[in-house]
Amino acid sequence: MNYLEYLTVWKKLSSEHQKALTQAAAIRKFAKGTIMHNGGDECTGLLLVCSGQIRAYMISSDGREITLYRLFERDICLFSASCIMNSIQFDITIEAEKDTEVLVIPADVYKKVMEESAPLSNYTNEVMASRFTDVMWLIDQILWKSFDKRLAEFLLSESDIDGTDVLHITHEIIGNHLGNPREVVTRMLKYFQNEGLVKLSRGTIEICDKEGLKRIVEK
Amino acid sequence: MNYLEYLTVWKKLSSEHQKALTQAAAIRKFAKGTIMHNGGDECTGLLLVCSGQIRAYMISSDGREITLYRLFERDICLFSASCIMNSIQFDITIEAEKDTEVLVIPADVYKKVMEESAPLSNYTNEVMASRFTDVMWLIDQILWKSFDKRLAEFLLSESDIDGTDVLHITHEIIGNHLGNPREVVTRMLKYFQNEGLVKLSRGTIEICDKEGLKRIVEK
Numbered sequence: 001m002n003y004l005e006y007l008t009v010w011k012k013l014s015s016e017h018q019k020a021l022t023q024a025a026a027i028r029k030f031a032k033g034t035i036m037h038n039g040g041d042e043c044t045g046l047l048l049v050c051s052g053q054i055r056a057y058m059i060s061s062d063g064r065e066i067t068l069y070r071l072f073e074r075d076i077c078l079f080s081a082s083c084i085m086n087s088i089q090f091d092i093t094i095e096a097e098k099d100t101e102v103l104v105i106p107a108d109v110y111k112k113v114m115e116e117s118a119p120l121s122n123y124t125n126e127v128m129a130s131r132f133t134d135v136m137w138l139i140d141q142i143l144w145k146s147f148d149k150r151l152a153e154f155l156l157s158e159s160d161i162d163g164t165d166v167l168h169i170t171h172e173i174i175g176n177h178l179g180n181p182r183e184v185v186t187r188m189l190k191y192f193q194n195e196g197l198v199k200l201s202r203g204t205i206e207i208c209d210k211e212g213l214k215r216i217v218e219k
Numbered sequence: 220m221n222y223l224e225y226l227t228v229w230k231k232l233s234s235e236h237q238k239a240l241t242q243a244a245a246i247r248k249f250a251k252g253t254i255m256h257n258g259g260d261e262c263t264g265l266l267l268v269c270s271g272q273i274r275a276y277m278i279s280s281d282g283r284e285i286t287l288y289r290l291f292e293r294d295i296c297l298f299s300a301s302c303i304m305n306s307i308q309f310d311i312t313i314e315a316e317k318d319t320e321v322l323v324i325p326a327d328v329y330k331k332v333m334e335e336s337a338p339l340s341n342y343t344n345e346v347m348a349s350r351f352t353d354v355m356w357l358i359d360q361i362l363w364k365s366f367d368k369r370l371a372e373f374l375l376s377e378s379d380i381d382g383t384d385v386l387h388i389t390h391e392i393i394g395n396h397l398g399n400p401r402e403v404v405t406r407m408l409k410y411f412q413n414e415g416l417v418k419l420s421r422g423t424i425e426i427c428d429k430e431g432l433k434r435i436v437e438k
Contacts, residue, residue: 058359066358087348090355114341121340122333128347129306132354136309139285139358140277 003027003050003103006074009123017113017120024109030096036080039091043083045104048076052100056092068092069134070194078127081107084114137187150178151188152216155198155207165207222246222269222322225293228342236332236339243328249315255299258310262302264323267295271319275311287311288353289413297346300326303333356406369397370407371435374417374426384426 004010004021013021027050030036036054037044047054054071056079071077082088084107114120154177158167171185178185189205192198197213199206207213223229223240232240246269249255255273256263266273273290275298290296301307303326333339373396377386390404397404408424411417416432418425426432 058355060359085345085348087345087352089349089352114337114344116337118333118335118337118340121337121344125333125340125344125347126304126306128344128351129304130308132347132351133306133308135351135354135358136277139354140279 003048004105006048006050007076007123009119012119013113013117017117020109020113021105025103025105028102028104030100030102032096032099034096035093036096036100036102037077037092037094039093042080043107044080044094045106046076046078046081046084046110047071047094048103048105049073050101050103052096052102053098054100054102055095055097057095058091059093066138068138069131070097076127078124078131081105081110083107084111084124147178147184148188148191149217149219151185151192152197152213154178155205156210156213156217159207159210165210167205167207168203169205170203222267223324225267225269226295226342228338231338232332232336236336239328239332240324244322244324247321247323249319249321251315251318253315253319254312255315255319255321256296256311256313258312261299262326263299263313264325265295265297265300265303265329266290266313267322267324268292269320269322271315271321272317273319273321274314274316276314277310278312285357287357288350289316295346297343297350300324300329302326303330303343366397366403367407367410368436368438370404370411371416371432373397374424375429375432375436378426378429384429386424386426387422388424389422 002022004018004025010018025048030052036047039059049071051073054075054077056068056071056077057065058068059065077094078084079088079090079092080094082091110120114124151174154174155167158169159165171189172182175182175185189198189200192213193200195212197207197209197216199208221241223237223244229237244267249271255266258278268290270292273294273296275287275290275296276284277287278284296313297303298307298309298311299313301310329339333343370393373393374386377388378384390408391401394401394404408417408419411432412419414431416426416428416435418427
């Protein structure tokens with residue numbers, strides 16, 4: 001199995017570029033809870049997730065954290081290789097949230113191929129734009145965070161009303177209740193699911209952590 | 220004057236690509252206060268600032284704003300052409316903060332050249348990484364905003380002490396007072412300057428808006 005084929009751009013690369021990346025890449029395993037990359041001057045390399053789960057977060061000078069985004073199988077982490085671009089002037093920390101296996105692509109090799117290859121460079125642009133979208137969503141949440149509270153409150157209230165932790169309700173209907181588009185509801189519910197608060201399946205929302213939802217309401 | 224030469228990558232583009240961009244680009248003027256781009260489905264094109272000043276900001280659903288970054292002469296605005304990448308899934312608003320002249324590069328032409336040209340694509344990566352850095356700094360400020368308060372308080376207190384609005388003090392010394400690196404002080408002072416609160420020149424900091432600084436301290 002060549003995990004590099006997880007890169008959606010793989011088949012568009014020249015065989016020479018494919019070879020350079022293949023020769024340089026190496027599998028590494030990280031046990032759950034391990035810090036895989038820790039900002040600063042490190043340039044760990046790009047991390048392509050083969051299995052497991054990664055959390056990217058910022059840490060304040062007094063040690064507080066905020067999750068920026070999560071990465072799952074087939075996702076790639078660019079910012080663990082911030083030295084591939086001069087303009088990346090911020091530090092993030094990456095931890096293995098589950099036992100995780102990644103393919104590490106050394107930054108210098110990736111950078112060299114990217115400089116020559118329009119497909120790889122355009123792919124990298126898309127990856128960065130996708131993380132940018134995550135982070136813009138986060139700013140929106142942080143600044144104007146009423147919606148997560150309102151959604152948590154709504155779920156708790158529905159659960160009380162129905163006397164069950166398994167809600168049979170569509171995202172669209174919740175949106176209608178709260179005055180938000182369905183997409184906004186779906187995105188926040190997925191965020192809740194990532195946080196272990198709910199479990200989503202077709203047509204149902206199962207509440208897994210009532211106390212966690214209450215903390216959101218009260219924060 | 221071909222303003223496209225402002226693109227630091229210009230000389231690395233093929234003459235064919237240079238020609239395509241030159242033929243498509245057009246100058247537009249915007250009076251101070253004009254909304255130049257307003258999120259949503261618009262794909263205004265890339266905006267290369269020839270003169271003037273642009274502000275990029277987010278608006279909450281209830282109309283509150285937050286400045287993401289500012290662009291000056293020779294800067295380029297990507298996110299007014301979010302359709303060049305599928306993964307840009309957020310909306311920002313762009314306004315002319317001063318009378319502004321821009322070169323508009325149509326998104327479809329830029330996208331086509333970028334797909335073929337590794338240099339233009341890599342340049343675009345650097346531009347996006349630079350905006351990403353601005354936004355990450357902003358998150359840091361929003362979440363853990365003690366430093367702007369502390370700096371505003373310090374400037375007001377120094378001004379009181381010296382009985383003048385023109386402070387003769389280096390950024391390094393302020394950093395020493397507040398326990399932060401000089402770079403952090405410089406960055407925040409530049410932010411204050413952009414907000415019209417202070418005016419920086421070699422060796423001095425002039426306080427222009429005392430009430431504004433007080434509002435920061437008290438917020």
